[in-house]
Amino acid sequence: MSLWKIALRSIQQRVLASALTAFSMSLGVALVVAVLVIYGVVDQSFRRSAQGFHLVVGAPGSRLELVLSTVFHIGKAPAPMSYDVYDELKRGRLGNSVKFAVPICMGDMYQGCRVVGTTSELFGDLTYSDDNRAYEFSAGRNIQDGEYFEAVLGSIAAQKSGKKIGDTLRTTHSGTSGMERQEAFTVVGILKPTGTPVDKGVFVNVEGFWRSHASALDAAAAEAARARAAKEEADRVMGVTQESESTTTTELSDKDLMIGLEATPTEETPTAGAASAAEANDADLLPRERKRITAIFLLLQDGTESSIPLLQRELQTMGVQAVSPVEEVSQLFTGLIGNLQVILLILAVLVVVVAGIGILVSIYNSMNERRREIAIMRALGAQRKTVMLIILLESILLALGGGALGLVAGHGLTWAISPIIAEQTGVMVDAFMFQQGELYLIPGLVLLASIVGLLPAAVAYKTDVAQSLIASP
């Protein structure tokens, strides 16, 4: 009979106490696992969606906010930019260094999902994840640039809304502008799950977006205008208004305050080109002022480290900022979220340690009644170190048993809350994706169990056989 089996038998003899100690151990391990898995998956998901393009161009302000709102659909979108910035990147001088410039217009919510106006390039030409995965459709196809009122749904958005190919969706929004029309979008495609916030997005043709859904941009622009006006007012009171700045601001307020407009004062008419042919043919041609864009995703011809700062500086002179999403995300993770994970991990590990002490107390308390059993085994020829080892094995079995339970419970817990995470962040948590940190759990638990088992094992080691055999009946 193996020593493992002997240890197991003595655990079985005290089923309740053993089960309780193992259970408390499983709670601790489950917490550790949940922290590891959620962090790992969120981290991976964030990095995954931050990949596939080099820069996000948007209105000046918080860099992180720009990335979070346009790439991850978290928080409020910044003020929109003028169409001219897009034009410049698409067809202007800066266009030479740009492979793809994809407009992103953040709209209102549709059944809890963000409506985003964009072009077919987002899913046709850009990729996601660090291994450059192409977007795939589980049904239908990508939006076509000529068809203004087409929509593509992310996998979660499709699930939530229950919309299928050919269905129409009418985005609800608080209209403030007289220009908008309530056109319905036809769903032409549903994306396969990507594990990124794209899954919970509703993507519509940007042309249709401008025609029907501009109010969100209006609201953002109006708010930005109010903020600017307030700041301007404050500056005037302080008497520090600068000449150049005041003229720019006046010009901006005239044209609904569009950031980036001042950079291209001469380009009033749209440049003739192949891409604008569709627009030219459209009888319902929109004035440029209505074509506002929250952000532009840029995939550069040359994504090397030297070319990015150059472009960033150029764009800065146009009054917009270009932010590397990868950089922002890794800053976010090494900073705030990384520290948060460390704190949570420490707490979870403390729970494990407390559970380990629970094992110590449980086994130690049982030593008195087990003195006799130990003496019997010694009388049968077991050496001191053998009975000591049996106690250690018992401690290890309890810890590992609880740990295994905790591993399952931890992944189960993550699985149970993953819909909530997906709904809140668009991050699809694969609860059964094992994290590297979990590998350390097994040797960690064995070590902990050996340490806490040492005290009762020492009692077993010191047990006086002759006395224990005579003392009890």
Added chain:
Amino acid sequence: MLQIRDLTKSFPQPDGTPLHILDIPEFSVGVAEQCVLVGRSGCGKTTLLHIIAGIGRPTSGKVKIDGWDIALMEESEVDQFRAERIGYVYQTFNLLPGFTAIENVMLGMTFGRDRADKKRAANLLERVGLSHRLTHRPTQLSVGEQQRVAVARALANRPKLILADEPTANVDVGHQQQIVDLIRDTCHEEKISLIMVTHAPDVAKQFERIEYLEQINHAGRAQ
């Protein structure tokens, strides 16, 4: 098989002076010999068996078993020696309550050099008439059955010497003879030496060799 020479054993008393329990100049048991040890309560019978089994260490003297002086061995060597060559049957049976009958028997082979052999354990239980009780726990067995498991366990490691400390004290008279016969017959068949301690005169009188501990133990006389 067993030779004891000039064995003394004393326990320290609270006042510091030693309490002399055993002082045996000479005692030996031959191969396959069966000997019954009698004596009044407290005269040191259990203490002597413990010393022979290596569970208690002598204060001085020689305890030679099968040619080995266990008084000179390291503790772990004595444990090993006991695991391989000595079977012990206790008055209180000392079965482990968490283990089934067959597991208790297998425990008798676990700590020796040979691997625990389930088939042999089952054979031994069959031999003591318990083939239908293999997976019962001690609490699910009658007192007589428990003692039979204990006898099977003492035989498990193919011992050269069996020490039986009042094996029938807790068993009713009907079972008493059964167990004595069982122990004596198996020791006879397997050529195992036997030292049995008993208070029952009708058990003692069945043995050819009866030793009175007070006679071989000089420590008792001094008092």
